[in-house]
Amino acid sequence: xxxxxxxxxxxxxxxxxxxxxxxxxxxxxxxxxxxxxxxxxxxxxxxxxxxxxxxxxxxxxxxxxxxxxxxxxxxxxxxxxxxxxxxxxxxxxxxxxxxxxxxxxxxxxxxxxxxxxx
Numbered sequence: 752x753x754x755x756x757x758x759x760x761x762x763x764x765x766x767x768x769x770x771x772x773x774x775x776x777x778x779x780x781x782x783x784x785x786x787x788x789x790x791x792x793x794x795x796x797x798x799x800x801x802x803x804x805x806x807x808x809x810x811x812x813x814x815x816x817x818x819x820x821x822x823x824x825x826x827x828x829x830x831x832x833x834x835x836x837x838x839x840x841x842x843x844x845x846x847x848x849x850x851x852x853x854x855x856x857x858x859x860x861x862x863x864x865x866x867x868x869x
Contacts, residue, residue: 767813
């Protein structure tokens with residue numbers, strides 16, 4: 752086997768139920784800074800449907816967290832994952848291909864990276 756052709760993938764996937772995100776936002780909207788940075792909180796609060804924005808960011812952060820375990824553990828490491836919101840329902844994180852999809856009842860995110868360009 753030619754070791755030059757071996758490379759590793761990093762994959763993280765997460766699914767958030769929109770109703771649970773709505774309930775979470777309703778009860779924790781004043782404590783979002785435990786999970787999100789100021790830029791992410793601004794995105795959530797300025798959204799027409801803040802619970803959907805919260806679900807998208809939460810799923811994206813969790814997918815990145817799973818794809819890159821070397822970032823650390825615990826809520827502080829999770830909070831330090833800064834997801835950039837692009838336009839529409841597009842998000843990014845350096846070094847990973849990050850996609851977020853919203854369906855009727857769920858938001859799903861997956862983060863994919865490798866030691867080669869994807």
